[in-house]
Amino acid sequence: MASELRFRYGQRTAIDGVSFTIGRGEFFGLLGPNGGGKTTLFKIISTLVPPQDGDARILGFDLRRDTIALRRRIGVVFQHPSVDGKLTVGENLAHHGRLYGLGGARLRERAAKMLERLGLSDRAGDLAETLSGGLKRRVELATALLHNPELLVLDEPSTGLDPAARRDFLNYLAHLRETAGVTIVLTTHYMEEAERCDRIGVLHQGRLVAIAPPAELKARVGGDIVAINARDPETLRRKIAERMRVNAMLVDGVLRVERPRGHDFVRDVVDAFGDEIESVTFGKPTLEDVFVHLTGHRFFAGASGAREDGARDE
């Protein structure tokens, strides 16, 4: 679907030689911290900006040459709402439909159907600006689906949604994929959202550092995760390496050890260095651990660190 994509903002490279393929009907997530390049990649896939380098074909259409034909088959949900707050929900849908060449009875029929499917029928006459965040997001989705797209692209769709609304939204996306066979590509920095995807691509500093199903990514982490807080983590790291022959990673002042049978290691390390340790946590790897494993950075390692080397995209 895409190979060797590149995108620069002036001197800064936001996307650097990214290549990947997404299958039809797949639920695909682009995971990465803010500034990692995922919004830029979203803009390229949604045809908002053309790639500056590389080849990309979506649904068989060239991203640079066949944009108009391609756009008829793509639905886009933006992070910042693109519905017009001064228009009613129904007017927003009608407006959107006409942009896609729908008019008259066909438009009315499609709009009514989408409103009903997303539970918005009784809100059709309300101004969009009066709706809650969750409802607004549903209106966005209704407009994006109005022209029956084969591919749905979403940028951070659950930003600003409370957990319940987020779950509803994800459930609906999963339902949509199953019933209508719509391919779904979303960008996210929420782990729980990424967990729902068939496969995820992990973006870091404009590069795709991994692409696999979430379970497989977690399996790549060597067993359990032990995180140790210590008064002097650097010294402790050296001691652990010397005496236990275990390499601990120092990430943001916390020692991280990836071990099969992590509970044994917890016991050993507390026995040996109990005085120097303030706390130890132990757990199965999460996608966040996967990210640390792949990049050596914490996922939320202060937005500042990510922004220095990344794109201007958030």
Added chain:
Amino acid sequence: MNEIALQAGTLWLREITRFMRQRSRVIGSFLQPLVFWLLLGAGLRASFKPAGMPAGMDYFEYLYPGFIVLVLLFTAIFATISTVEDRREGFLQGVLVAPISRSTIVIGQALGGATLAWVPSVIFLVLAPFAGIHLSLGAAIAAALMMAVIAFALTCIGLAIAWKIESTQGFHAIMNLILVPIWLLSGAFWPISGAPAVLQWIMRLNPLTYGMAALRQTLYLGETQALGGLPSLAFAIAIAVAFAIATFALAARTARRATAF
């Protein structure tokens, strides 16, 4: 073709619908020129008579068409400010990923903005008797058509700027630097024939001068009032229409080249 009409039409309709829901925005841009006209005209009519003023016309009357154009100018500016905001984050993103060409987007925006500018200026026409102008129906229709052409051209200039810049702050500065001087030097305040030679040349090169000249002449259609050394009506209309087409082409080109944020 049908699809382009549908797409441009829906963008036009959106501008109109929004206007109907936030009327204060455009009412302000109508009242401000009205107050300026009344104060300036009333204050200056007794003492001020620029060189080249047509015989039998006082300054209050002379200023009237100029302030019709100011209504057009202000509303066109307001209508295009929303483009900057739409583009930054929000509504226009959804339009940019729709199967619609940038030129069609600009057609819809320009027609919408021009309509919003045109309606209050037509209301301004009702005040013609206060200026001492006896409008015939024919003159009113001709003037309204001319105002539509000017409204379209001014909106397109606004759009060309709005598609280029990234914040509304910059927009105000550019508007004051470009659009207000174009208006000042269009013959709105003093006749070309009475101005110093250098200024005369600048005014002759200003495309809005011809729109203003055409509007001034249509207001007196069928009357014998002397208007003092204006270009002929046919020539003025031709230049005004050409200007509207050129500004549209400029706005469409700017929009095509603009990248999304």
